[in-house]
Amino acid sequence: MARTVDPERTRARRDAISSAAADLFATKGFDHTTAAEIARAAGLSSGSVFYYFADKRAVFRSIFEADLPASREMVARHAEGTDPLGSILAMVDELGGPAQDPSASGILIELLRQIDHDVQLQIVIAQTTEVIRGGLVALVERGQASGVLDPELDPTEAAAWIQNIVDGAFLSADPERDPRPMLRRIVARFLSTPPSTQGGNS
Amino acid sequence: MARTVDPERTRARRDAISSAAADLFATKGFDHTTAAEIARAAGLSSGSVFYYFADKRAVFRSIFEADLPASREMVARHAEGTDPLGSILAMVDELGGPAQDPSASGILIELLRQIDHDVQLQIVIAQTTEVIRGGLVALVERGQASGVLDPELDPTEAAAWIQNIVDGAFLSADPERDPRPMLRRIVARFLSTPPSTQGGNS
DNA sequence: GTCTATAGCTGGATAGAC
DNA sequence: GTCTATCCAGCTATAGAC
DSSP, X not given: OXXXXXHHHHHHHHHHXXXXXXXXXXXXXXXXXXXXXXXXHHTSOHHHHHHHSSSHHHHHHHHHHTHHHHHHXXXXXXXXXXXXXXXHHHHHHHHHGGGGSHHHHHHHHHHHHHGGGOHHHHHHHHHHHHHHHHHHHHXXXXXXXXXXXXXXXXXXXXXXXXXXXXXXXXXXXXXXXXXXXXXXXXXXXXXXXXXXXXXXXX | OOOSSOHHHHHXXXXXXXXXXXXXXXXXXXXXXXXXXXXXXXXXXXXXXXXHSSSHHHHHHHHHHTHHHHHHHHHHHHHSSSOHHHHHHHHHHHHHGGGGSHHHHHHHHHHHHHGGGXXXXXXXXXXXXXXXXXXXXXXXXXXXXXXXXXXXXXXXXXXXHHHHHHHHHHTTOOTTSOOHHHHHHHHHHHHBOOSSOOOOOO
């Protein structure tokens, strides 16, 4: 006896809605994207959108829910290794690479707009941010211990600024220009031990 | 005989609407701020908003129109001086200082969202951005000429990245934390001549 | 110039057929 | 599960009185 619902199919439908919506939200914004448009883009009717999602916000949230496991995976992948700064820069490359894509830029901006108005979304994003920050903090600390990175920096604050810098790159998305080389330069110089300036602590 | 319109009064009313709207747009967003709310906050009726402005977008634009002369003034103020890097950092301080203010952060995010949908707004912002960029480019070039700043950097690209970094600071507005010291560090290190690394060109 | 009142439209979410 | 049809709230922008 077949089950009433095929979970695989349900997931596929949800994903279709989610990814069609992501494109629309990125280009038109959340408020100017109608449920009917999402439905059309996903190949079903407007009523069905509300069968798979409680409301429009839930559709928006679903876009970012996939990021959490992906972030965990990325952090784990860069956690080991003998070169902490190298690992940080590799993470920066991964995080900042999509900044070239205007669609990624658009969805980040939309996220910034929506996050104040949706507590559930705040939780999802806070988790993802924390995972990435945690990975960066650990690497900064290791870099400081090995003398490559400036020991004066507070690791948590430094990690937050790395995320800031990367996010800044998203704000001027230019498909023609790979932001990663400059991002690497900025972050590497930001973190590194001052060449000779002796910080005269007693 | 008094003139029918008192230009001074008209300007005052427009400013009242503009600044009341800025607060609302920053916290609630453009789409969720109604003309009636703006009117109430400015102390007049909803119909009057459309007497002073052609439409809601024009109200939003007016917020940024004041930035252009202010930017010219700031650039002029930092154009002279014997210490180009110092001048750049002073500009970064001025540009990034408001990042602490959640309202400034909110309005920047809203700007990013609206700019795609309003050509007139694009023009206003492009002009302001150009003025600031121009000021930074000149200072970078002078710093390079005097050997303080890395000659390998393309001045225009470097200026654009300074603006990116500053904007990034706005994305995590924290009233408790002054972003300026870190911004100065990041920008100074980003621009400065590499300590000894000889770039072996030929 | 400034108000009140409202026309006219849009779009989220639902009801109920299939 | 998926559709169509639609209700209803909310809003911009205008009309016209004062």
